[in-house]
Amino acid sequence: MSKFGKLSSPKEKGDTVFYIFNTLILGAAFLAVIYPLIYIVSASFSSPFAVTTGRVWLLPVDFTVKGYQAVFNHKDILTGYKNSTIYASIGTILNVILTVAAAYPLSRKEFKARSFYMKIFVITMFFHGGLIPTYLLMNDLQLINTRAIMILTAAINVYNMIITRTFFQTNIPDELIEAARIDGMGDIRILIKIVLPLSKSIIAVITLFYAVNHWNHFFAALIYLNDKKLFPLQIVLRNILVLNQVDYSMMENISLEEITAREGLAELLKFSLIIVASLPVLMLYPFVQKYFVKGVMIGSLKG
Amino acid sequence: MNNQVIAKNDIKSDKTDALKNKFSLMKKEFIKSYQFHLIILIPIIYMIIFHYFPMYGIQIAFKDFSGVKGILGSPWVGFKYFEKFFSSPVFWVLLKNTLAVSVYALVAGFPIPIILALALNSSKSIAFKKTVQMVTYAPHFISTVVMVGLMYQFFSTKYGVVNIIIKYLGGDPIMFMGEASWFRHMFVWSGVWQNAGWGTIIYLSSLAGINPSLYEAALMDGAGRFKRMIYIEIPSLMPTIVTLLILNFGRVMNVGFEKALLMQTATNMETSNVIQTYVYQIGLNSPIPNYSYASAIGLFNSIINFVLIIVVNWISRKVSENSLW
Incomplete structure (x- = not known):
């Protein structure tokens, strides 16, 4: 658009307002989508206690991989x-x-x-x-x-x-x-x-x-x-x-300490499970996004 | 007289000749393209078994089906199960719930991808645009089960981050996933979160196809960026918008039913019980399944959908010259 910058100079002010609004809309959409995603990842790496008491809000608190251990033992x-x-x-x-x-x-x-x-x-x-x-x-x-x-x-x-x-x-x-x-x-x-x-x-x-x-x-x-x-x-x-x-009986090698924290661990397991279950798709996603988009585009042509 | 008979016979033999010709042409055609027929054979057999046999089974909606007698052997009962459904008190509840959630989803969910696509298209920074696209497309690939699981995690009254914030601000925790009054909002807005980004692709491809000379002409006339959006971009999206609207109307009775089923709890049934989940409950998830009744309700649902798509298509052809067929 810069090419036409001079031509549109009388409208520049209106355009600036437009672009500010535009960036705000996109920024809002970006944050609304990415925040829950970040939260899940962070929660899955936090201690069960930190998750259940609500201390996790952006980054992992008391980093641990216990949730993932529980997933892989289930x-x-x-x-x-x-x-x-x-x-x-x-x-x-x-x-x-x-x-x-x-x-x-x-x-x-x-x-x-x-x-x-x-x-x-x-x-x-x-x-x-x-x-x-x-x-x-x-x-x-x-x-x-x-x-x-x-x-x-x-x-x-x-x-x-x-x-x-x-x-x-x-x-x-x-x-x-x-x-x-x-x-x-x-x-x-x-x-x-x-x-x-x-x-x-x-x-x-x-x-x-x-x-x-x-x-x-x-x-x-x-x-x-x-x-x-x-x-x-x-x-x-x-x-x-x-x-x-x-089902706790499904978890092998469950220790006494973990049993006491059952409820918290169950919550943690859920977050880790969400990540593990979505991993195959989400890992591929950045590399194959263009193919999916292509598929939708071909589909929109009238066949 | 004799001449007439002969003439008639001539016509007859002409006709049989023509038929013979046509037949031999078809035979020739078949021999020429037999490999095509061979390639497509298995897909066609698959479609007939897995898609057309069930259509034949629809007749049980008009029969008193029993497993012992089979589809053919079960006695006809006419519209008994349709009458039962229409006169049952649950009918109006189901219809209301189904329409309320799907119309809400359409009204809230349809414009957002359009706005987002226009915003993406107007972004000056390509890197920013790409990042927003990458992130907003991603939730589309989350499975329905994980999506609903996520909602349970975020909105749980005990540990959910949303209720933790509400409590922190001094409010009382809300049973988002359990209260009937929250079901529709949860259902619709989680759908928007998951699919709004992905929904922009089709609009972005239309926007990319706009003739640049239109923009140049608008610039000459002194149209600002906002005016260019209103007078060039939105009109150019109209055919796509109309097509998608028709398609969406045709699906009004098909609420994302797997999600509704997963979100159903004993306490929110008042609003979460929709036609399709009801079919599942009485047909497959009940100790005494009633196949005929469930099929009748399912058939009613598909017929409404089919009629809707035809009516909307007809209206749109009259009004805007855009139509599916």
Whole structure:
């Protein structure tokens, strides 16, 4: 804007007021979001006593890692972590394969049946069977209380499929595919050998969308699983953070001193748990933020 | 006479020829593109099993479903469960709670990303803008469970930092998470905290697409920064705003229901009981689940949503020429 500085000189005063207001709005949003985040991190490293008496307000007080020790000694949490890792990794691989397999044929104009297939996908965005009929189906398929259900529910997200298709349509030149056909390549080989290597960025985008969804999802596990051994992390989190069920027998090596501070420790454990549970996503986040933004942008194009 | 018959036969054979032609064309087309069909086969089978079979199961809303008899074998009862729902005293409570929380969320949550996007777009310092974006996007990735867990930590009457401040200032601690009168505020504003930043992305991409010559022309006319925002940026956001409004109206009956379920406590049911949590309670979380009744209520909910999105789309097409279809 400085380029136009001279031109707008009569308005400069009004502009200064505008920019001050603007900075205030952004500053307020920044503080409102970052303060709770800082507080959780600080609380998770403070002594239980400091947290429960309200002495923590910005930085850790009486630095300790006891909360984290409690988290890593809690069997349910470890099992949940392991399960969530399994569901998220296998689930995401399946998601990406199915999504690409649907999106690629639907992106090709010469594929005459594509509008018919597309309808099959789009209709599900507006109509769905609902909670109970879906539950009954899972029951009939004998998927209740299995690991498979955590991978098979929502294996294709139609929105992600559409952004992938839009990407293929706008980024893969037709000439390239025609040339490959002339060379005698079939569509399956073209997809694997030519299209996929050119589509790394969209695959990164949908992989991240799916992986974060798997990691954060809890409702499918709530209704379909009742075997403790299969619970993903989010269900364990719900039991501890929301229903307030901290099971002390789950903590190994619990000392006498710690038992006396049970209540405080339970509070501390919650803060540490929030950090540990969000860590995989939050650690990736700074590096992959641009991919997420890209995904939203592609999605906003009319496909 | 004879001639006419012959002519008719000709037409007939023409028709069958045309059909045959069409069929052989389709066959040719299929052979040419069989690999496409092969690639898409598994996704389609998946969609049919996991999305279309449940649609077939919706019929239990009109039946007296029993597990023994199955979906097909259960007897039809017509609108029995819909009538039961509409005449039950809980119906009006659920409807009121659902609409109150979602309309509140829309009114409070919709304008904030727009304001934030305009502010980000007007920021002179790129580093500051990037930092604010980085931080405000982050809560979007927090899971619903952690989000609600966070709220319990912050607002707990015993140790929550908010109540500690209230006590410090001499007030009485407030049961934010337990009182019915607080549920809607907690629900809506935690949603704003979590998603306002992320919601700016789509607006920022529209703002980035504004033709620079518009700004130059405005500068020539002596428009200050604020005027440029009012007369150039806001109008250019209108199509996006309308599209998102339509989409949001279509979801008015779908309150972020997982969050509502997690925030439900015995003491705030008066306001936190919404249609979808009720479906879950009577269908899946009850000792004697009533599948048919729950399906009927769920179906009612989806129909309202569907009608809403069509009506809003129709109105917006008439009024502003912006529409989804």
